[in-house]
Amino acid sequence: MPRQTLTAIVPTLNEEINIRECLETLGFADEILVVDSGSTDRTVTIAAAAPRVRVLAHEYLGNGPQCNWAMDQASHPWVLIIDADERVPGELAHEITGLLKAEGGPAADQYVLRRDNVFLGRVIRHSGWGSDRLVRFVRRGTARYPERRVHADMEATGRAPTLATPLVHYTFRSFSAYLEKLHRYAVWGAADLYRSGRSAGFLTIAFRSGWRFLRTYVFQGGFLDGSPGLVLCALQAYGTFLKWARLWEWRRFEKMGWPVQLPGVSGPGNGKGEMGSEEATWG
DSSP states (O other), X not given: OOOOOEEEEEEESSOTTTHHHHHHTTTTSSEEEEEESOOOSSHHHHHHTSTTEEEEEOOOSXXXXXXXXXXXXXXXXXXXXXXXXXXXXXXXXHHHHHHHHSTTSOSSSEEEEXXXXXEXXXXXXXXXXXXXXXXXXXXXXXXXXXXOSSSOOOOOSSOXXXXXXXXXXXXXXXXXXXXXXXXXXXXXXXXXXXXXXOOOOHHHHHHHHHHHHIXXXXXXXGGGGHHHHHHHHHHHHHHHHHHHHHHHHHHHHXXXXXXXXXXXOOSSOOSSSOOSSSOOOOO
């Protein structure tokens, strides 16, 4: 019996630094979909020159919606979702290929991939990052992402074995790039909170950001990762501060009758100042 076939999906936005190496680790896939959301660098050019790659353009409204749309475009029954800053080691590629070659195909419909997160040149083993596990290898149509911008991880709908070899995730390119990502995710996270009716005040902002650092650095052992652990935990606490502070700002705008512009709503505004774009008020 011929092996089951696989589409690898790689969402991108200005990933010219990462995309070539990422695609090189996906050579075992029968098709690679690079789903780009408006890159202004050489990402698309590099990707289009790689074997078995189809480049598709699609507006980015969050990781969940983007990956769900991409899965619907896949040509093959199995899907592997990889970020551009991740790499598939040869051992993991061999595991996945072995499942696809098995008689009748993989025994489960979804599989969990562990992930080694590299920050400042070191694999982070603590602060909550050492237990990173994600549903990423699935039979198409058996699982979907939640339709959210942030914290949109696919959940298994049944038995989901964990593969032995982890992905390698290079999270840190530079401080400027990492801070830009923190700011972007803070705005998206605040927008999700705003739409769900949440509010924030002094105690919320102070407690949540302070607790984030205390939890990750002390109780989850971030201090055991040395200087990279300290920097990482401090940056994560800063991102939490930004998210809740932005929510507080938007509620303040609302009380004063000022427009609130939230990112990532497709279509026309909803009467609350929400825009169908990436636009956000930074204040």
